[in-house]
Amino acid sequence: MSDDPRFTPRAKDGRAPDVFRPGAWVPMRQHSDDDEVDFVIVGSGAGGGTLACKLAEHGFSVVALDAGPYWRPLEDFASDEAEQSKLYWTDDRISTGENPLQLGSNNSGKAVGGSTVHFAMVSLRFRPEWFKSRTMLGYGFDWPLDWREMWHYYREVEDALKIAGPITYPWGPPRPRYPYRAHPLNAAAMALARGCEAMGISWTETPIATLSAPRGLAHPCVYRGFCVTGCSTNAKQSALVTWIPRAIAAGAEIRDLAMVGRVETGPDGLATGVHYHREGRWRFQKARNVVVAGYAIETPRLLLNSANARYPDGLANSSGLVGKYLTVQANQAAWGKTEAEVRSYKAPPSLAITEHWNYDDDKDFFGGYCYMSQGPLPQLWANTQLNAHGLWGEPLMSEMQDYNHQVGLKIVGEMMPQERNGVTLAEDKDQYGLPIPRVSYSWCDNDKALIAHSLGFMEKALQAAGAKDIWRQEDDTCHLNGGARMGDDPRSSVVDADCRSWDIRNLWICDGSVFPTVGGVNPSLTIQAIACRTGDRIRQMAASGAL
Amino acid sequence: MTTKQAGMGLLGSLAVGVLGAALLGRGRAAPPVRQRLLDILALPPPVARQVKRLHAPRLGDTPRGPLQRWLGIPPSPAIGRAARVRAARRLNRSAGLLAGSVLLDSALEHYRGSFRNPAMYTPLGVSALSLAASLHGKGDRHSGRHPFRSAIYAAAAVTGILGTGFHLYNIMRRPGGFAWQNLFYGAPLGAPMAISLAGLMGSAAEHVRDDRPGMAPRIFGLPAGRMLAAMSGAGILGTVGEAGLLHFRGAYHNPAMFLPVTMPPAASALLLNTALAPARRNRWITRWWLRLTALLGFAGVGFHAYGVQRNMGGWRNWSQNLLNGPPLPAPPSFTGLALAGLAALDLLEDEPDA
Ligand SMILES: Cc1cc2nc3c(=O)[nH]c(=O)nc-3n(C[C@H](O)[C@H](O)[C@H](O)COP(=O)(O)OP(=O)(O)OC[C@H]3O[C@@H](n4cnc5c(N)ncnc54)[C@H](O)[C@@H]3O)c2cc1C
Numbered sequence: 001m002s003d004d005p006r007f008t009p010r011a012k013d014g015r016a017p018d019v020f021r022p023g024a025w026v027p028m029r030q031h032s033d034d035d036e037v038d039f040v041i042v043g044s045g046a047g048g049g050t051l052a053c054k055l056a057e058h059g060f061s062v063v064a065l066d067a068g069p070y071w072r073p074l075e076d077f078a079s080d081e082a083e084q085s086k087l088y089w090t091d092d093r094i095s096t097g098e099n100p101l102q103l104g105s106n107n108s109g110k111a112v113g114g115s116t117v118h119f120a121m122v123s124l125r126f127r128p129e130w131f132k133s134r135t136m137l138g139y140g141f142d143w144p145l146d147w148r149e150m151w152h153y154y155r156e157v158e159d160a161l162k163i164a165g166p167i168t169y170p171w172g173p174p175r176p177r178y179p180y181r182a183h184p185l186n187a188a189a190m191a192l193a194r195g196c197e198a199m200g201i202s203w204t205e206t207p208i209a210t211l212s213a214p215r216g217l218a219h220p221c222v223y224r225g226f227c228v229t230g231c232s233t234n235a236k237q238s239a240l241v242t243w244i245p246r247a248i249a250a251g252a253e254i255r256d257l258a259m260v261g262r263v264e265t266g267p268d269g270l271a272t273g274v275h276y277h278r279e280g281r282w283r284f285q286k287a288r289n290v291v292v293a294g295y296a297i298e299t300p301r302l303l304l305n306s307a308n309a310r311y312p313d314g315l316a317n318s319s320g321l322v323g324k325y326l327t328v329q330a331n332q333a334a335w336g337k338t339e340a341e342v343r344s345y346k347a348p349p350s351l352a353i354t355e356h357w358n359y360d361d362d363k364d365f366f367g368g369y370c371y372m373s374q375g376p377l378p379q380l381w382a383n384t385q386l387n388a389h390g391l392w393g394e395p396l397m398s399e400m401q402d403y404n405h406q407v408g409l410k411i412v413g414e415m416m417p418q419e420r421n422g423v424t425l426a427e428d429k430d431q432y433g434l435p436i437p438r439v440s441y442s443w444c445d446n447d448k449a450l451i452a453h454s455l456g457f458m459e460k461a462l463q464a465a466g467a468k469d470i471w472r473q474e475d476d477t478c479h480l481n482g483g484a485r486m487g488d489d490p491r492s493s494v495v496d497a498d499c500r501s502w503d504i505r506n507l508w509i510c511d512g513s514v515f516p517t518v519g520g521v522n523p524s525l526t527i528q529a530i531a532c533r534t535g536d537r538i539r540q541m542a543a544s545g546a547l
Numbered sequence: 548m549t550t551k552q553a554g555m556g557l558l559g560s561l562a563v564g565v566l567g568a569a570l571l572g573r574g575r576a577a578p579p580v581r582q583r584l585l586d587i588l589a590l591p592p593p594v595a596r597q598v599k600r601l602h603a604p605r606l607g608d609t610p611r612g613p614l615q616r617w618l619g620i621p622p623s624p625a626i627g628r629a630a631r632v633r634a635a636r637r638l639n640r641s642a643g644l645l646a647g648s649v650l651l652d653s654a655l656e657h658y659r660g661s662f663r664n665p666a667m668y669t670p671l672g673v674s675a676l677s678l679a680a681s682l683h684g685k686g687d688r689h690s691g692r693h694p695f696r697s698a699i700y701a702a703a704a705v706t707g708i709l710g711t712g713f714h715l716y717n718i719m720r721r722p723g724g725f726a727w728q729n730l731f732y733g734a735p736l737g738a739p740m741a742i743s744l745a746g747l748m749g750s751a752a753e754h755v756r757d758d759r760p761g762m763a764p765r766i767f768g769l770p771a772g773r774m775l776a777a778m779s780g781a782g783i784l785g786t787v788g789e790a791g792l793l794h795f796r797g798a799y800h801n802p803a804m805f806l807p808v809t810m811p812p813a814a815s816a817l818l819l820n821t822a823l824a825p826a827r828r829n830r831w832i833t834r835w836w837l838r839l840t841a842l843l844g845f846a847g848v849g850f851h852a853y854g855v856q857r858n859m860g861g862w863r864n865w866s867q868n869l870l871n872g873p874p875l876p877a878p879p880s881f882t883g884l885a886l887a888g889l890a891a892l893d894l895l896e897d898e899p900d901a
Pocket residue numbers: 042043044045046047048065066067068105106107108109110111112113114115116118119120121122123124228258259260261293294295296298299302479480510511512513522523524525527
């Protein structure tokens with residue numbers, strides 16, 4: 001029990017777990033709570049982990065706190081869906097609205113490395129126009145970022161993660177060659193390709209953050225397909241095995257099992273540090289700057305929970321937008337069966353993709369979607385059958401006989417940002433005594449039109465690929481974004497382009513919650529690119545005395 | 548297709564090879580160790596070096612064939628029977644190395660492909676037979692071509708061409724057709740040519756060995772030495788292409804992966820120069836570069852063994868990682884071709900115009 005990383009912190013006494021060697025450690029610089037560190041970062045996922053690395057490499061003193069455990073994938077991860085639910089953020093939350101979100105496995109993680117420890121690794125760039133979707137495409141909000149600058153930071157992230165991708169990418173402006181070559185397609189991906197060829201649209205290999213060749217101590221992918229329950233070979237280039245080891249080597253400190261309850265502000269209105277719970281007691285870490293990177297539900301929750309006399313509506317909330325405009329992505333699927341065995345669960349789930357409908361603007365709704373091949377693990381598939389068709393007992397057993405013949409296509413679709421969707425605080429308290437978040441979500445007509453379009457198209461594509469017994473899975477969503485969006489105007493955004501809050505100049509927000517719109521691609525590459533940019537901007541500002 | 552069937556196929560092919568070897572190998576004496584060592588290093592014996600190479604008996608010019616006349620290559624004097632046999636045996640050795648490399652490589656790869664198509668057994672059987680023929684030829688000190696060996700080698704040459712067709716078909720019918728994805732992961736387009744090369748080298752061996760008194764050895768109507776130099780140079784280039792493609796697939800993640808796309812091309816250039824340039828006796832750079840290339844082929848096995856180790860579970864998980872990791876039997880193709888190049892040099896140095 002005592003060495004279970006879920007209950008006893010591992011990163012302490014001047015060392016952190018070595019993620020590449022069972023039972024091993026790496027030395028880690030350590031600060032006392034009274035050290036006023038340059039940056040304390042709340043959350044160590046795609047946003048926080050990346051920023052911790054960049055800031056440490058730029059010479060700042062950094063402490064990153066994460067509520068989750070510090071895993072060594074090689075020894076801690078089992079090939080077992082039930083066991084691996086230990087990676088999800090399953091603390092109490094209330095989910096409401098017309099289309100309440102299913103919170104947990106498909107949208108948030110709790111670990112050093114954040115949700116990237118169990119994410120599906122799809123690593124896509126935004127379509128350039130999405131950074132100015134209000135001006136150029138007529139919906140949503142403009143970002144305060146320029147796509148050309150983002151193109152530069154996308155490159156940095158792709159290289160840091162050794163993304164395996166196609167030689168030429170069929171959509172958007174040219175991009176440099178991916179650092180590693182694409183993986184071999186599995187049968188599920190081939191079905192997507194055949195469907196696209198029959199429908200006359202382009203497809204390609206999905207750029208994906210798992211190794212197609214060795215890298216340092218990390219092994220190449222073994223194509224067993226346990227990706228969304230954590231990868232036990234370290235092929236997956238999560239923040240845990242990329243940014244975090246780099247951050248530690250550059251002098252950052254990571255504290256696992258450290259839940260931040262509130263951000264403190266001083267008499268001058270500036271942030272002074274964070275209260276966090278670790279090893280059974282509340283402690284306070286002093287810091288010159290506080291970065292919140294807890295993802296789109298926990299970030300607003302923490303800011304709201306940090307309300308005090310000076311900031312009665314929560315920190316950084318003069319616009320009233322903290323917790324508003326939470327925007328998820330549509331995740332609907334079409335499924336069918338083929339004569340031949342597919343065994344879609346072999347290999348990473350989404351090896352082939354089409355972004356056709358992200359780049360084709362001849363549609364009667366706003367936004368776009370991509371769709372990818374799928375590979376659900378057996379327990380998830382049984383659950384899908386239960387939820388979609390109410391199968392149980394004998395009928396479920398007999399349906400599962402066809403598991404090896406299932407083939408499916410699933411979208412990541414752009415939902416519209418709406419003010420009514422968001423995070424507020426509930427009365428109930430969690431295990432730390434903190435008010436839990438209430439998450440409300442409702443689809444708008446545009447969301448429904450996009451979903452209908454995608455399902456219709458994917459059905460035809462599946463048919464064209466030779467699938468039978470096709471049906472639609474209509475209710476899924478994924479990827480939380482927004483809730484503390486960035487912008488050019490303090491009245492209509494929470495942070496500026498540098499992820500710095502308008503209200504408190506030493507309080508920063510650097511994670512998926514800064515997205516004004518979500519686009520039709522998975523968000524993690526963009527989150528990491530923004531974090532890289534923020535790290536560079538902070539260095540520039542420090543150099544010019546603008547911090 | 549089950550593992551058991553695949554295993555049976557593998558055993559069957561090996562049996563064919565052994566049988567072939569037994570049929571062909573009718574009581575041959577093992578050469579003395581010293582001779583064998585020199586042979587392995589492709590060094591001519593010291594005496595031969597002075598006597599044979601510099602004062603090779605000229606038996607008078609042989610008439611030029613039409614192609615040779617058309618290409619403007621000067622008439623070739625004939626060379627001695629012993630020198631021919633020595634060169635032929637070296638070629639048998641190269642063919643054998645190539646065939647061995649193909650046997651193991653195609654066994655591994657087609658096992659990985661579960662022998663889905665019965666035609667996938669063919670290269671195993673043919674390369675096993677070629678290996679047997681080569682071993683036999685290597686031990687055979689008689690001059691004159693051997694009909695069985697010739698037939699086997701011819702079959703090998705044809706198999707490679709058919710195989711390339713099969714592999715191309717496999718690539719084209721995958722989604723995307725002739726695309727990087729399918730060149731990387733479909734049936735390897737360059738691989739079947741290795742068995743053709745083994746067949747060609749072997750056929751060349753039989754041609755060279757075939758002594759018609761007073762005639763210089765010829766292949767397809769051209770002087771054998773030059774022809775061989777050209778063939779092995781081109782073969783090396785093809786193999787470079789394949790290594791280049793697969794190492795590109797591995798994103799050249801290790802700097803050593805650049806070796807097979809830098810060293811052998813130089814060897815190939817030197818060989819092509821040998822084939823086309825005016826006769827010259829002392830080609831020591833070419834000789835040494837070819838020896839290095841031959842060594843690289845063996846060193847490659849070591850590099851690939853390290854590559855296997857870098858997969859999940861390393862060598863402890865050999866049964867999977869031998870299939871997952873870089874192919875162990877592939878690099879010795881370079882050795883086989885470099886040795887063929889050395890044999891060509893020998894022919895040319897024994898008689899510059901051969
Ligand atoms: C199953 C699944 C599959 C996905 N697949 C993809 C994909 O293929 N491609 C893609 O681009 N994206 C994918 N995503 C989304 C992607 O993982 C997230 O968008 C991304 O990780 C979000 O980054 P973040 O930094 O905002 O938050 P996270 O990465 O979630 O990091 C937040 C961290 O903060 C910690 N934290 C939160 N609150 C506190 C607190 N108060 N105190 C201390 N610590 C706290 C959490 O424990 C967590 O570790 C997937 C997500 C899931 C769940």
